[in-house]
Amino acid sequence: MRPIIGITSYVLPATWGVWVDLESALVPHDYVEAIRLAGGRAVLLPPDDLDTDVLDRLDGLVLAGGPDVQPDRYGQEPHPATVTHPERDAAELALLHAALDRDLPLLGVCRGMQLLTVAAGGSLHQHLPDVLGHEKHRPGPGIYGSQSARFAPGSRIAALMGDDPTINCFHHQGVADPGALTVTGWAPDGLPEAVEDPDRSFVLGVQWHPETGRDRRLFGALVAAATKESTGTCADR
Amino acid sequence: MRRPLIGLTAYAEQVQYGRNDLMAGMLPMTYVKAVHATGGRAVLITPDDPGTDVLEALDGIVFCGGGDIDPANWGAPPHPATEVDKVRDRSELMLMGAALDAGLPMLGVCRGMQMMAVSTGGSLHQHLPDLVGHERHRAAPGTDPLAANASDYGRHDVVIEDETLAHRLFGRSLTVNSFHHQAVADPGAFLPVGWCPDDRVIEIVEHPGQPFALGVQWHPERTNDLRPFEALVEAAVRGRAVAA
Known part of the structure; x- marks a missing residue:
């Protein structure tokens, strides 16, 4: 059995076929494909703040990209450009804390990295153009900013990225x-x-979007860690 | 106690939201809310992946609504009004076959009920208006046919056979919403147990040889009557107790 990787999802009004603005749970299919190509089985997790029991059946978790984290989660007032989805924050932070407690393999993407940070007691810049004076992390609607990152020698991400440090960003926080x-x-x-x-x-968070290229370096590492998790706990199932 | 985990078969679909237009794994939230309201925990099962190993993690599964099933699966040429999703067909046929083999509690909704027939050797009517001469099983295009304030289109009664699972759940009759243009012709290994009294279109199927396998042609997730979901979640809890 392949390891099962949960992917957190949006809830948004979506339009397709005969349906117009129907409230839907969704996540870009790139995430699902990235998990599949890396050898895992993806399931999508609609936000649910009741409890975190679903983690009993998961071998790994992807905190996907999405809207901004509510600033009061890290003790700030909202910036005018900050757009939040409080229900998703509540559900994902509950999942995240429970996943950390049980040492479940975790990959945070964009918003997911920011959630990891907030859960670890950190804080965010709410609007990067104010801080950095440029738009390279989000050049325009639907356009990813391609950059060359630098990684700490000896870190997990440095080993995973190897010779190609190119990253594609789309974020304003x-x-x-x-x-x-x-x-x-x-x-x-x-x-x-x-x-x-x-x-x-x-536990790895990246600010860029490895799912768009189905980057097997990162998703493969998550699935490998989840496989270990799966083997280690199968006696409990 | 941990809630039973209920898989929902989902779309991989080009969708528009906000300024985005992209391929998404997705499903209307009404299905998710129906599962959560009746005591389960929902996860979405995307159709891209042909493996069935995910069933080992589930306590129950809902085969959800969606596009038409490819008539090639029962050896018929496509009707002009038939719009298929072959990727989803392939995935759901495999999942349903494996779920039936495993005796996993399952609910089929609309397309999901039709999948129950097709996956066990049955067949569908491809365009009901040709058969029954009216459009009452489907609302006008472009409206939200399942909204609470929708027109009378797509609402009708269902009468139910005595001494069946469906009869225990719903009694002798109920009124349902309706949004489909295809219907079960031959239910395969399933039994037809509920019909629209006006035109004898099959509205409910069940499988006496399974712990819980119920298909309904309407959309209970878009109503306050969540009895099919309640029954699925109860069966999922029972199934887990047996397995443990």
Whole structure:
């Protein structure tokens, strides 16, 4: 049996076929494909704040991209450009804390990295153009900013990325204070692009979007860690 | 106690939301809310993946609504009004075959009920208006046919056979919403147990040889009557107790 990887999802009004603006759980299919190509079985997790019992059946978790995290989660007032989805925050933070407690392998993408940061007691820049004075992390609607990142020697992300440090970003917020996490990757402007928790078996957050290229370096590493998890706990099932 | 985990078969579909137009794994939230409201925990099962190993993690499964099933699966040429999703067909036929083999509790909704017939050797009517001469099983295009304030189109009664699972759940009759243009012709290994009294279109099927396998042609997830979901979640809890 392949390891089962949960992917957190949006809830949005979606339009397709005969349906117009029908409230739907959805996530870009790139995430599903990235997990499949890396040898895992993806299931999508609609937000649910009742409890985190679904983790009993998962071998790994992807915190997917999405809207901004509510600033009161890290003690700030909202910036005018901050757009949040409080229900998703509540559900994903509950999942995230429970996943950390059981040392479930975790990959955070974009918003997911920012959630990891907030859960670790850190904080975010709410609107990067105000801080950095440029738009390289989100050049325009639907356009990814291609950059060349620098990684900390000896870190997990440095080993995974190998010779190709190219990243594709689409975000207007960023990590200000990583809290208990270790920053292991940076954009040319110094903004954190990767965070890790060296005390846990696999906790990695990246600010860019590895799913768009179905990057097997990262999703493969998550699935490999989840396979170990799956083998280790199968007696409990 | 941990809630039973209920898989929902989902779309991989080009969708528009906000300024985005992209391929998404997705499903209307009404299905998710129906599962959560009746005590289960829902996860979406995307159709891209041909493996069935995910069933080992589930306590129950809902085969959800969607596009038409490819008539090639029962050896018929396509009707001009038939619009198929072959990727989803392939995935759901495999999942349903494996779920039936495993005795996993299952609910089929609309397309999902039709999948129950097709996957066990049955067949469908490809365009009901040709057969029954009216459009009452489907609302006008472009409206939301399942909204609470929708027109009378797509609402009708269902009468139910005595001494069946469906009869225990619903009694002798109920009124349902309706949004489909195809219907079960031959239910395969399933039994037809509920019909629209006006035109004898099959509205409910069940499988006496399975712990819980119920198909309904309407959309209970778009109503307050969640009895089919309640029954699925109860069966999922029972099934887990047996397995443990």
